[in-house]
Structures are given as C-alpha cells and as structure tokens.
Amino acid sequence: xxxxxxxxxxxxxxxxxxxxxxxxxxxxxxxxxxxxxxxxxxxxxxxxxxxxxxxxxxxxxxxxxxxxxxxxxxxxxxxxxxxxxxxxxxxxxxxxxxxxxxxxxxxxxxxxxxxxxxxxxxxxxxxxxxxxxxxxxxxxxxxxxxxxxxxxxxxxxxxxxxxxxxxxxxxxxxxxxxxxxxxxxxxxxxxxxxxxxxxxxxxxxxxxxxxxxxxxxxxxxxxxxxxxxxxxxxxxxxxxxxxxxxxxxxxxxxxxxxxxxxxxxxxxxxxxxxxxxxxxxxxxxxxxxxxxxxxxxxxxxxxxxxxxxxxxxxxxxxxxxxxxxxxxxxxxxxxxxxxxxxxxxxxxxxxxxxxxxxxxxxxxxxxxxxxxxxxxxxxxxxxxxxxxxxxxxxxxxxxxxxxxxxxxxxxxxxxxxxxxxxxxxxxxxxxxxxxxxxxxxxxxxxxxxxxxxxxxxxxxxxxxxxxxxxxxxxxxxxxxxxxxxxxxxxxxxxxxxxxxxxxxxxxxxxxxxxxxxxxxxxxxxxxxxxxxxxxxxxxxxxxxxxxxxxxxxxxxxxxxxxxxxxxxxxxxxxxxxxxxxxxxxxxxxxxxxxxxxxxxxxxxxxxx
Numbered sequence: 001x002x003x004x005x006x007x008x009x010x011x012x013x014x015x016x017x018x019x020x021x022x023x024x025x026x027x028x029x030x031x032x033x034x035x036x037x038x039x040x041x042x043x044x045x046x047x048x049x050x051x052x053x054x055x056x057x058x059x060x061x062x063x064x065x066x067x068x069x070x071x072x073x074x075x076x077x078x079x080x081x082x083x084x085x086x087x088x089x090x091x092x093x094x095x096x097x098x099x100x101x102x103x104x105x106x107x108x109x110x111x112x113x114x115x116x117x118x119x120x121x122x123x124x125x126x127x128x129x130x131x132x133x134x135x136x137x138x139x140x141x142x143x144x145x146x147x148x149x150x151x152x153x154x155x156x157x158x159x160x161x162x163x164x165x166x167x168x169x170x171x172x173x174x175x176x177x178x179x180x181x182x183x184x185x186x187x188x189x190x191x192x193x194x195x196x197x198x199x200x201x202x203x204x205x206x207x208x209x210x211x212x213x214x215x216x217x218x219x220x221x222x223x224x225x226x227x228x229x230x231x232x233x234x235x236x237x238x239x240x241x242x243x244x245x246x247x248x249x250x251x252x253x254x255x256x257x258x259x260x261x262x263x264x265x266x267x268x269x270x271x272x273x274x275x276x277x278x279x280x281x282x283x284x285x286x287x288x289x290x291x292x293x294x295x296x297x298x299x300x301x302x303x304x305x306x307x308x309x310x311x312x313x314x315x316x317x318x319x320x321x322x323x324x325x326x327x328x329x330x331x332x333x334x335x336x337x338x339x340x341x342x343x344x345x346x347x348x349x350x351x352x353x354x355x356x357x358x359x360x361x362x363x364x365x366x367x368x369x370x371x372x373x374x375x376x377x378x379x380x381x382x383x384x385x386x387x388x389x390x391x392x393x394x395x396x397x398x399x400x401x402x403x404x405x406x407x408x409x410x411x412x413x414x415x416x417x418x419x420x421x422x423x424x425x426x427x428x429x430x431x432x433x434x435x436x437x438x439x440x441x442x443x444x445x446x447x448x449x450x451x452x453x454x455x456x457x458x459x460x461x462x463x464x465x466x467x468x469x470x471x472x473x474x475x476x477x478x479x480x481x482x483x484x485x486x487x488x489x490x491x492x493x494x495x496x497x498x499x500x501x502x503x504x505x506x507x508x509x510x511x512x513x514x515x516x517x518x519x520x521x522x523x524x525x526x527x528x529x530x531x532x533x534x535x536x537x538x539x540x541x542x543x544x545x546x547x548x549x550x551x552x553x554x555x556x557x558x559x560x561x562x563x564x565x566x567x568x569x570x571x572x573x574x575x576x577x578x579x580x581x582x583x584x585x586x587x588x589x590x591x592x593x594x595x596x597x598x599x600x601x602x603x604x605x606x607x608x
Contacts, residue, residue: 073091073139074091074139075090075091075092075139076090076091077089077090077091077097078091078142078144078145078146078157079146079147080146080147080148080149080155080157080173080175081102081147081148081149081175082148082149082150082175082176082177082178082179083102083150083177083178084101084102084103084178084179084180084314085099085100085101085102085175085180085182085313085314086099086100086102087099087173087175087182087313088100088117089157089159089173090117091139091140091141091142091159092136092137092138092139092140093121093122093123093135093136093137093138093140094135094140094159094161094171095122095123095136095171096115096117096122096173096182096184096311097117098113098115098116098117099113099114099115099264099313100112100113100114101114101262101313101314101315104262104315105456106212106213106214107213107214107215107456107464107467112213112262113211114213114259114262114264114313114314115208115264115313116208116209116211119208119209119210119211119287120206120207120208120209121136121205121206121207121208122136122204122205122206122207123135123136123137123204123205124186124202124203124204124205125202125203125204125205126195126199126202126203126299127195127196127199128163128194128195129194129196134205135161135169136205138161139161140159140160140161140171141159141160141161141162142157142158142159142160143158144156144157144158149175149176149177150177151177152176152177152178153176153177154174154175154176154177155174155175156172156173156174157172157173157174157175158170158171158172158173159171159173163190163191163194164190166189166190167189167190167191167193167194168189168190168191169186169187169188169189169191170185170186170187170189171184171185171186171187172184172185172186172187180312180313180314180315180320181310181311181312182310182311182312182313183308183309183310184308184309184310184311185306185307185308185309186306186307186308186309187304187305187306188299188302188304188305188306188307189303189304190303190304191305192301192302192303192305195299195301197301199299200298200299200301201273201296201297201298201299202296202297202299202307203294203295203296203297204272204293204294204295204296204297205292205293205294206255206266206292206293206294206295207290207291207292207293208257208264208290208291209285209287209289209290210224210257210259210287210288210289210290210291211287211288212286212287212288213259213260213261213262214260214261214466214467215464215467215468216467216468216533217286217288218533219260219467219533220259220260220288221281221288221289222240222241223240223258223259223260223333223450224240224258224259224260224279224288224289224291225237225238225239225240225258225279225289225291226238226255226256226257226258226277226278226279226291226293227255227256227258227263227330227331228248228252228254228255228256228277229252229253229254229326229327230250230251230252230253231250231251231252231253231271233327235327235330235331237258237331238277238278238279239279243278243279243280243281244278244279245276245277245278245279246276246277246278247274247275247276248272248274248275248276248277248295249274250274251271251272251273251274252268252271252272252275252295253267253268253271253272253326254266254267254268254326254328255272255277255293255295256312256328256331257291258316258331259288259316260316261315261316261452261455261466262313262314262315262316263312263313263314263315263316263321263328263331264311264312264313265311265312265313265328266293266309266310266311267309267310267311267312267326268297268308268309269307269308269309269310270298270307270308272295272296272297273295273296273297273298274295274296275293275294275295275296276292276293276294277291277292277293277294278291278292279291279292280292312324312328315452315455316331316332316450316452317452317453318332318334318348318452319348319352332450332452333446333450334443334446334447334450335442335443335445335446335447338439339439339442339443339446340443340446342439342440342443343443343446343447347368347443347444347447348447350368350371351364351368351451351453354367354368355453360457360459361453361454361457361459361465361537362459362460362462362465362540365465365537365540365541365544366544368541369541369544369545369548370544370548372437372440372545373545373548373549373552376436376437377552379436380549380552380556381556384553384556384557384560385560388560393419393420396419397416397419400412400415400416400419441542441545444538444541445538448465448466448535448537448538448541449466449534449535449538451466451537452466454466454535454537459540461490462491462536462540464536465535465536465537465540466535466536466537467535467536468485468487468489468491468492468532468533468534468535468536469489469490469491469536470487470488470489471488471489471490472487472488473486473487474486474487474488483529484528484529484532485529485532485533487532487533488532489531489532489533489536489539491536491539491540491543492528492531492532492534492536492539493528494539494543495527495531495539495540495542495543495546496524496525496527496528498542498543498546498547498550499523499524499527499542499546500521500524501546501550502546502549502550503520503521503523503524505550505553506520507520
C-alpha cells in the first residue's frame with residue numbers, strides 16, 4: 001500500500017473509533033424523570049395473572065360528578081393469543097398489561113416479554129366536570145373470556161367503564177391469527193354530556209421501561225429509542241446516545257418504542273394531533289431506557305365517538321415491517337445514502353433469496369461474500385497488475401528520489417509522473433478496487449448488527465451471530481473495558497489475524513518499504529478493539545472476505561509473469577509519445593511556476 005492508501009485507512013479507523021465512543025458508549029450523566037403525568041399513580045406491582053384485590057381512590061360515581069368516593073375492586077387478568085403473540089389484558093385500566101412473543105426467547109433462554117405491565121402504564125387523561133380522571137387507574141368490566149385464536153380465525157375482547165347506563169367508555173381489542181398486530185378501538189358513548197364542551201382533545205399517556213432482551217445491554221441500549229412518523233410520511237427518532245425530550249407540534253401517524261430487534265408501535269387510524277416524547281436511561285437499573293409519550297387526540301364531542309388505533313408488538317424484521325407500508329422498516333438502520341441503497345436493493349434481496357433454501361446463516365454469509373468477491377474479481381485482477389507494475393518501477397523510483405531528494409516534493413512528484421507516463425502505469429490503479437469495495441464493507445457494517453435474521457442463529461462455535469462470541473469473559477478491568485471490552489471474541493481475533501496476513505501479503509506485492517511497511521499493521525489492531533463487541537456475523541464476513549482474497553491472489557499470481565510486465569514497461573518507454581505531458585502534469589507545472597519553482601529542462605530526444 002502507498003502512503004495515501006495507508007493515510008486513508010487510518011482516517012477511516014479514527015472515524016470508526018469516534019463513532020464507537022460517541023454513539024455506542026452511553027451518557028453517564030445523572031438520569032432524571034422526563035415528565036410528570038397529571039393525577040397518575042404507580043401501577044400496582046403484581047405477578048402475571050394474579051387475583052388480589054386492589055383499591056382505587058377518587059373514582060367518580062354515576063350519580064354525581066362532584067362527589068368523590070373510594071371503591072374497592074378486583075384486578076382480573078385475561079389472555080388473548082394467537083400463534084405469534086400472547087397478550088395479557090388487565091381490568092385495571094382496561095389496558096394491555098404485557099405481551100409475550102411466543103416464538104422468541106431472550107438471550108438467556110427466558111420467555112420474551114416485550115411489553116412488561118409492571119414497568120409500563122397506558123391510559124387517557126381528561127376532565128369530567130371539574131375533576132380529572134385517568135383511565136389507567138380505574139377498573140373496567142367485561143363479559144368476555146380469555147381466548148386462543150387459531151386457524152385464520154379472529155377474536156374481539158371488550159372492556160367497559162360505566163359512568164351511567166348511557167354514558168360509558170369501551171376499549172375494544174381485536175386479534176387475528178398469524179399477526180403481530182392488535183386492533184385497539186376506544187368507543188365513547190354519551191361522554192359529551194360529561195366532558196366539558198371546551199375540551200377538544202383527550203390526552204393519551206404511554207410509558208414503558210424496557211427490559212434487556214439481548215446479551216450486551218450496553219449495545220442493545222445504543223439501539224433503543226423512540227421513533228415516530230409525521231403524517232407527511234417523514235420518519236424521525238430521538239437520540240440513541242443521550243437523554244432527550246421533544247415536543248411534537250405537528251401531527252404524527254405512529255409512535256414506536258423501539259429496541260434493538262423488537263418494537264412496540266402504536267398507530268393511529270387518523271393521527272395524533274401533537275404531544276411530547278422522551279427517552280431516559282438510568283444506568284443504575286438493569287433496564288434499557290424509559291420511553292414516554294404524552295399525545296393528544298382530537299375529540300369532537302359527539303354522542304357516540306370512535307377513536308381507532310392499532311398496536312404492533314413484534315420483531316424489527318425488515319420485510320415484516322415494510323409490509324405495513326407505513327415506514328416502520330426505517331427503524332432498521334441500514335446506513336445512510338449509498339450504503340442504505342446497497343443494503344436495501346442488493347444485500348437484503350440476495351440474503352432473502354438464499355434464505356429460502358434453508359441454508360444455515362453461516363453458509364449464507366459465505367455465499368454472499370463469494371458473490372461480492374466474484375463481482376469484484378476483474379477489478380482485483382487489474383489492481384494486482386497495477387501493483388506488479390509499481391513494483392517493477394520501484395528501482396527507478398528510488399533512483400529518482402536519490403537524485404532529487406526530499407526537499408522539493410513537488411519536483412519529486414513531477415519526476416514520478418513522468419516515469420508513470422512513460423511506463424504506461426496508473427499509480428492509482430491499485431486503489432480502485434479498495435475504493436469500490438469500501439461502500440460494501442461499510443454497508444455490511446450496518447447490515448449484520450441490525451439483521452433480525454441472525455438473532456440467535458448459530459454457526460460453528462458461535463451461538464448467536466447477531467452478537468459477539470466470547471471464549472473468555474474476564475470481567476471488569478479499568479481502561480481495558482473501555483478500549484476492548486470485558487471478553488475475548490474468537491471470531492474477532494481470527495478476523496484480525498487474517499487482516500494482518502492480508503496486510504503482509506499486500507506489502508509484499510506492492511513492494512512498500514520503510515515506515516509505510518509497518519503503518520498498515522496499525523489498522524487491524526485498532527479494529528481488534530473496535531469490533532470485539534460487534535456482531536459475530538460481521539467479523540465472520542470480514543474473515544471470509546480476507547480468506548477469499550488470499551485465494552484470489554494465489555490464483556492471479558499463477559497467471560501473472562513479472563518479467564513479462566517489466567518487458568512491457570520497457571516497451572512502453574520507447575513509444576513516440578511516451579514523454580508527452582498529461583493534463584495533470586501540465587497543471588502540476590503551472591502550480592510549481594506560481595510558487596517560483598524552476599522546472600527541469602525536457603529530456604534530450606537524441607540522447608534517448
């Protein structure tokens with residue numbers, strides 16, 4: 001590798017290390033509560049499906065809106081489920097209490113509870129007369145029973161909270177088989193007689209403290225935040241690296257509490273008029289973050305008014321999210337600009353095509369790497385030829401450097417350009433394949449850590465390709481943990497060793513000497529610390545890429561004759577226009593003249 005190539009690689013390494021520090025290391029500032037919900041009380045801490053009695057304070061009676069009474073009631077849990085999700089509904093608040101994804105497990109094999117009732121709240125806040133009411137604190141009744149949905153069937157479950165016989169609130173849940181979507185409608189009957197006429201909005205307060213589901217809580221936390229979509233289709237999100245709150249002053253279509261591989265999304269049939277959302281991380285807790293949304297719904301004051309919504313409780317699988325045609329798939333981080341296009345239009349289609357054959361994901365990654373390397377083979381061959389030509393010119397370049405010296409880099413570069421021109425060599429030819437492959441390397445850097453398909457998929461000794469593989473967890477060590485982590489990833493070590501071997505081979509092919517010979521070894525060492533905690537699938541891809549490159553270079557070497565290349569260079573020098581100045585050389589001379597540098601006389605053609 002030449003000086004420019006090594007300098008570029010070093011800059012890329014610095015950028016990646018900076019990305020790791022600023023975006024993956026969480027902010028350790030003091031975590032404070034983002035907002036206070038009016039007249040709310042803590043959700044009672046009960047185990048799933050208990051039957052203990054709980055008290056509700058200050059519930060309005062049907063007889064008068066001015067007197068406040070205390071009512072004792074029983075919190076009853078109901079279950080509606082299909083083949084994908086199991087939803088626990090609570091009579092207190094009439095809300096979704098918890099959601100289990102039936103075909104998924106946490107990293108340590110426990111049932112995956114995506115939405116935990118003990119750490120969440122959900123309800124409407126509004127005024128009835130001169131008193132405020134929060135539906136999350138009142139008990140609803142129902143005539144329905146727990147149901148299992150199967151065989152393309154569907155079910156409906158209704159909760160009701162009654163103020164009077166003709167004045168009540170109903171929550172209507174609908175679940176179909178083989179869907180992650182739960183329909184949720186709010187029916188207000190006769191409430192226009194109770195809710196003040198000047199109350200044009202109902203406030204929906206949704207809060208959830210999200211549990212750790214993946215192996216590396218720090219890494220999972222870096223992917224956890226709130227996403228939302230404006231009604232014009234634009235998707236935005238809160239910062240993943242720091243605590244933040246944002247006031248939404250324009251309508252939004254949906255709000256998502258997004259984790260690394262799973263999301264809880266609330267979608268309005270119409271829109272949320274405005275609201276506030278926030279994300280807070282408390283590093284002293286074993287949870288990821290607390291996400292909050294306080295949103296306003298337009299209330300028209302009709303005698304019978306229906307507000308429609310839907311929940312999505314499921315994986316951040318790109319095609320699954322895309323099927324809703326609501327921009328959910330933008331939560332899957334595929335990179336920016338061209339990187340996103342590569343993943344969206346090339347990598348994902350190939351990945352899905354190979355996946356339909358039932359191949360293991362380790363084999364799929366290998367085939368994906370081979371496809372990319374074969375596509376780049378013509379450029380790799382040209383790169384090898386270019387490096388061989390530069391190696392043949394190395395003795396003459398050393399003579400020029402000894403003659404001109406290092407005091408005048410402009411003159412030295414000009415003499416090099418003359419030699420390149422005469423020999424018919426492009427000094428940048430060896431860099432072209434690297435530059436063209438770099439977008440793919442960076443695109444995969446985004447794709448593999450965000451790919452739900454790799455979650456809990458094993459290969460060889462790796463149990464989960466979506467997270468790091470560890471052969472030794474050595475615990476907390478000051479400084480080492482910040483730079484390297486608390487474990488040793490075998491796949492990362494193998495990737496680093498293969499990269500060091502690749503650097504050695506590349507130096508040998510290009511003929512680089514001196515300090516430049518050793519600078520190329522710095523990048524693999526930097527990547528050893530940076531990629532140690534990244535997905536094993538990503539390190540495995542880089543390992544495969546290096547091994548295939550070794551094979552390609554071994555094959556190409558058998559078809560390239562260095563002596564023939566040297567003879568071709570000498571023949572090129574004898575061409576009539578060998579010393580004709582290129583446009584770049586002309587511009588270089590003009591720049592030198594402006595700086596007052598005396599140019600050397602043209603070569604004597606007779607002496608040649």
